[in-house]
Amino acid sequence: MANLNRRQWLRTAGLGSAFSLLGGWQALVPSTAASLPLHKAGLPSDGPARLASNENPYGPSPKVREAILKCLDEACRYPFARTQPLLDKLAQKEGLTPEHIVLTAGSTEGLKTAGLTFGLHGAEIVSSNPTFHVLMEYAEQLGAYIHRVPVNEQLGHDLDAMERRITQQTRLVFVCNPDNPTGTLLPATRIRDFCASLSKRTVVFADEAYFDYVAEPGYPSMTELVKTGMNVIVSRTFSKVYGLAGIRIGYLIARPDLAARLRRHVMANLSMPAIYAALAALDDPEFYRFSLQKNAEAKAIIYQALDAHRLRYVRSHANFVFFHTGRPVQEFNNAMSAQGVLTGRPFPPLLEWCRVSTGTPNDMQHFARALAAVQAGK
Numbered sequence: 001m002a003n004l005n006r007r008q009w010l011r012t013a014g015l016g017s018a019f020s021l022l023g024g025w026q027a028l029v030p031s032t033a034a035s036l037p038l039h040k041a042g043l044p045s046d047g048p049a050r051l052a053s054n055e056n057p058y059g060p061s062p063k064v065r066e067a068i069l070k071c072l073d074e075a076c077r078y079p080f081a082r083t084q085p086l087l088d089k090l091a092q093k094e095g096l097t098p099e100h101i102v103l104t105a106g107s108t109e110g111l112k113t114a115g116l117t118f119g120l121h122g123a124e125i126v127s128s129n130p131t132f133h134v135l136m137e138y139a140e141q142l143g144a145y146i147h148r149v150p151v152n153e154q155l156g157h158d159l160d161a162m163e164r165r166i167t168q169q170t171r172l173v174f175v176c177n178p179d180n181p182t183g184t185l186l187p188a189t190r191i192r193d194f195c196a197s198l199s200k201r202t203v204v205f206a207d208e209a210y211f212d213y214v215a216e217p218g219y220p221s222m223t224e225l226v227k228t229g230m231n232v233i234v235s236r237t238f239s240k241v242y243g244l245a246g247i248r249i250g251y252l253i254a255r256p257d258l259a260a261r262l263r264r265h266v267m268a269n270l271s272m273p274a275i276y277a278a279l280a281a282l283d284d285p286e287f288y289r290f291s292l293q294k295n296a297e298a299k300a301i302i303y304q305a306l307d308a309h310r311l312r313y314v315r316s317h318a319n320f321v322f323f324h325t326g327r328p329v330q331e332f333n334n335a336m337s338a339q340g341v342l343t344g345r346p347f348p349p350l351l352e353w354c355r356v357s358t359g360t361p362n363d364m365q366h367f368a369r370a371l372a373a374v375q376a377g378k
């Protein structure tokens with residue numbers, strides 16, 4: 001079943017022609033399972049195992065799906081009337097005021113907004129390398145100069161080297177914690193001290209897209225520093241643990257004057273479904289916990305498969321694992337793709353490392369089988 005795509009499965013089950021008349025997927029599953037995500041309901045997944053983009057295959061949760069459908073009654077209206085309740089809810093969640101929050105279409109828009117706000121007029125930006133480069137690449141197109149500082153031996157940010165690259169022209173320092181693609185997490189006091197001290201000289205941007213996955217008790221978000229009025233911007237997303245990557249919603253957290261500057265550069269504005277989805281997701285702690293649990297289970301399977309083949313990897317604090325392929329990653333990716341498993345793109349200069357995202361148990365079995373085949377054919 002795992003290897004059948006949706007169309008093949010329907011044909012096998014003799015249901016293909018009647019499918020649309022019956023009302024699609026939801027008509028084919030028992031009513032209790034109908035409200036569950038497809039994978040949770042045990043239905044076959046569609047096509048290859050998609051382990052390339054750090055998505056959460058379980059989302060949106062049933063409660064969020066319901067909210068999105070409900071919002072259609074209001075989809076002929078501009079969403080402005082609905083943004084305040086979301087700002088209020090996020091402010092309450094973060095222990096700040098609505099003036100500290102900038103809503104964006106995915107955190108990608110927040111990253112680009114910061115790139116635009118701080119990347120002009122010969123600005124310099126400091127980041128680690130590799131990391132999630134959206135902000136830097138956007139600013140670069142606007143003429144900014146980017147100092148890309150190689151990761152250290154543990155593949156974490158080299159904070160000392162990053163600090164040394166700060167000049168009079170530095171307008172922003174970017175940290176990604178946990179980092180993508182490496183999955184590393186900076187020691188709590190180190191990141192806090194680094195951000196606090198550098199924010200006296202420039203703006204510090206902390207990308208916390210994967211913060212929800214951090215399991216260390218009491219590990220600090222850099223919103224702590226925003227609360228004390230520092231020059232720090234934090235980005236968050238609904239794309240990961242909430243499983244809403246296709247809905248496009250995220251937000252920035254910053255001191256009100258900084259937030260106002262950023263807000264002026266936001267281009268997309270939110271859609272009504274995104275607002276409804278986010279509000280419902282914040283009221284669904286059960287799905288949040290479910291996502292974290294499933295992610296931990298999937299990561300354990302990835303570690304097991306990598307251990308079985310003696311492939312080195314970084315212990316990950318996110319929803320993916322970065323591992324050493326021992327050969328050009330593009331070649332490795334092509335071989336995995338031929339086995340029906342899509343893995344992350346190359347991350348130069350680490351061209352013998354591959355990033356694989358967590359997925360459903362089916363996806364993980366598929367990954368383990370494909371890895372075995374690829375390693376055997378090496």
Ligand SMILES: Cc1ncc(COP(=O)(O)O)c(C=O)c1O
Pocket residue numbers: 053054105106107108109132176179180207209210236237238239245249250
């Ligand atoms: C570190 C990091 N930040 C931000 C994003 C952007 O996510 P989104 O635009 O879906 O919020 C990603 C996506 O993978 C990411 O890995």
